[in-house]
Amino acid sequence: MSREEQICNCMGVSRGEIEDAIKAQGLKTVEEVGEATSAGTGCGGCQSLIQEILDEING
Numbered sequence: 001m002s003r004e005e006q007i008c009n010c011m012g013v014s015r016g017e018i019e020d021a022i023k024a025q026g027l028k029t030v031e032e033v034g035e036a037t038s039a040g041t042g043c044g045g046c047q048s049l050i051q052e053i054l055d056e057i058n059g
């Protein structure tokens with residue numbers, strides 16, 4: 001999966017930005033990712049993708 005892949009179209013947030021925020025700040029929930037990166041705070045349609053990234057990183 002490319003780090004450049006746009007995950008949140010509303011806020012223009014890439015997979016890499018989300019991964020880095022999760023790792024650097026120990027984020028556990030979609031809500032925390034939204035606070036840290038703005039991803040998922042628009043239409044909400046990308047929240048399932050954000051959850052998948054959380055699951056990949058946090059297991």
Ligand code: FES
Binds near residue numbers: 007040
């Ligand atoms: S695509 Fe992420 S909030 Fe709309």
